[in-house]
Amino acid sequence: MRINWNYIKIGALSLVLMGLYAFSNQRNEKRKVAGINIEFVGDQNLYITQSVVNKLLIQNYGPIINVPKEKLVLNTIEKVIEANEMVKSAQVYLTVNGELTSKIVQRKPIGRIEGNSKFYLDDEGKRMPLSMSHSARVPIITGKITGKGLEDVYEILKYINQDDFLRKNVIGIHIEEEERYQLKFRMEQFVVHLGGIDNLEEKFNNFKAFYAKANRDKTLEEYAMVNLEFNNQVVCTKI
Structure with missing residues (x-):
């Protein structure tokens, strides 16, 4: 009878590989x-x-x-x-x-609530506790803190964080009665009256156009209130 050495070699190689695998697995389990x-x-x-x-x-x-x-x-x-x-x-x-x-x-905080209870609002719109290790440099939220107010503030914060100019300059959001919102800027004394959260892109574009012109004219310090609530216009109150 003729012996097929190829089958024997394959069988022997399989046994060796199985032995090595078992040995390696046993050693790994003991690690x-x-x-x-x-x-x-x-x-x-x-x-x-x-x-x-x-x-x-x-x-x-x-x-x-x-x-x-x-x-x-x-x-x-x-x-x-x-x-x-x-x-x-x-x-x-x-x-x-x-x-x-x-x-x-x-988790990433994007706003800090300063009310009866203090907490962060994260980038998913969820409450996040303050940290003992680090204080985030994010806009401070004040005023009438309600569930609907926080939902609106989250939409404002999302928009702010997508815009380089707003992200660097907006330091506070104040919630007024009837879900109306005011913004505080880092370097300026005036308050920006946003109104509701409708037409945010148009309101902020109007504001940036006003800011660029007033900054160019060196008149930013003359204003106490900048109102964006009215359609397609910026209404300013001087000091």
């Missing part, structure tokens, strides 16, 4: 966590610090270094980190060197 690495993605203003994340992990799992890797459930660790009110999302994984790495995306 322990060698360290922890926490990375913040994007904005480097830290509203939550590495020490806070480490504390979260210790509170839920105890000391993680030297824990066998197979005892860690990475999805659960991600949920623990994401439960923190400063965190938008987290990705947790183990490196080949046994290091537990967490990449964290923080």
Whole structure:
């Protein structure tokens, strides 16, 4: 009977590969966590610090270094980190060197509410607590704080953040009665009366045209109120 050596070689190679895989898998299961690495993605203003994340992990799992890797459930660790009110999302994984790495995306505040309760409004229009680690340089929201008022303020803030000039210069939004809004600018003494949130693009374009001309004429300091509420015009009150 003729022996087919090709089949024997393939069979032997398969056994060797299976043995190597089993050996590698067994060694991997015995490996322990060698360290922890926490990375913040994007904005480097830290509203939550590495020490806070480490504390979260210790509170839920105890000391993680030297824990066998197979005892860690990475999805659960991600949920623990994401439960923190400063965190938008987290990705947790183990490196080949046994290091537990967490990449964290923080929530982004775009306005700060100064009312009976104080909190941030984030870039998704949700409430975000103030941070003990960092104070965001965002417009201050004052006045009659209501649910509808905050919805409108979020729309104003979204527009402001898309415009380089407005983002650099608007430092405050005041909520008046009947859902009318005033803006405070960084370098100017006058108040900008926005009215409602209708026709924001037209209102802000009119304002920027007025500002450019008044700045060119060196008359900005002469105004106490700039009213954008009326259609396609800017009504000013002088000091």
